[in-house]
Amino acid sequence: MTPVISRGSRVVVCAAAMLLGALQPLALIAQDPDPLSRLDPQTRYTIELIIDSARVAGVPTRLLMLKALEGQAKHVDNRHTIAAVRSLFHTLLDVRVALGSALNESEWGAAASALQAGVPLEGLAKFRGDRNGRPLLRALVTLTDLIQRGVPVSEASSAILQLWSRGAGESDIYGLWKSVDQDIHSGQNPGTALATRLREVPVQVAPGSKIPPASQEPDNPSS
């Protein structure tokens, strides 16, 4: 007669199987394989439609997903979250018009932020072309921040584009930003602080970069 599995063994095996089944989902949660699952189904559906459109259009989709997650984290109304994601999608399409598609994800995000801060499309397009290793990302982030801190869009765009055209390096742009930031915190007018500090930036012309004529200014933006 064949011995059968004892009751205790069966209990242990069943418990192990259940525990194993419980552990695997935990591992999947740790990987966060589906971040959009945090959204309610209707919002998620709409966001996925936008993301799908972005995929077809060839703009980065991860930035859109992150925007949706940001809205969820900030407990923003679903309609506003969808509106923000949709707005970002359209802004990314504008970025592609201004700068082309040869950008990394960070540059896409920085350029979109610059447009959202009020930099006109024509102004952003002036950063297009051969960079000669110059820091597009730093330039765009600094431009956006200066506008956020109260520097008029036209003055901020002109200053950063001037540095960019003269072949300014990352340290030059960062140095300018830090000085202006200090001046603003000490109570100076943002626009005046930028104009003053801009004259102090010792820029070496990078090989291959063009020095614009003195009259060259970016188009007057509508801020």
Add this chain to the structure above:
Amino acid sequence: MTDQLDPYVDWIAREARRPVAVDPMAVERVMARVRLEAPPTVRFARWRWLVEPRSLPLSPVVGAALAAGLIGIGVFLGHSTIDRGSLTRTGQFKTVVEPRPPLASVHDTVIKFVLVAPQASTVSVVGDFNNWQATPMTRTPTGSTWSVAIPLRPGRHVYAFVVNGANGTTQWVADPTAPLAPEDGLGAPNSVVLVGGSAS
């Protein structure tokens, strides 16, 4: 009741008792047809072996060992598939020396986020690097400053601090030492940090 059977029933009984004459060759014909049937293939035999119920002799100790092994495999597979991002790439944490690094483009993959919030009960940092899920910050021994070191990939990252006050209030705060990202309809503005060589 009467002992006399109904004639019809009597007829049935007689018929039932009558011996049946079987053709002596019938058995041979049936067996010949059976022998003509193809034997079951090996494939089906193996399948039957797999699905056939059987008793498995297993002591409680062996059962417990088997269970522990299955759990171990599950834990190992789950643990080995967790994405640890740049932490696994760098292999170690390196503290950024500069006290307020988000401004600078650093070459380390670990960024130390710092916020002075003496009245806060807890502070977290949220951003695109953690899918906007809070990473708790720890209070420094001085008691007024909160910090956390997070490995970041090179590039531009957007983040904010979530400050929980002692009175139960929650406030989203941009980093006062970092560049700002524009407000885009989601409430509090975010800060920006540039990391590593791709910042150029």
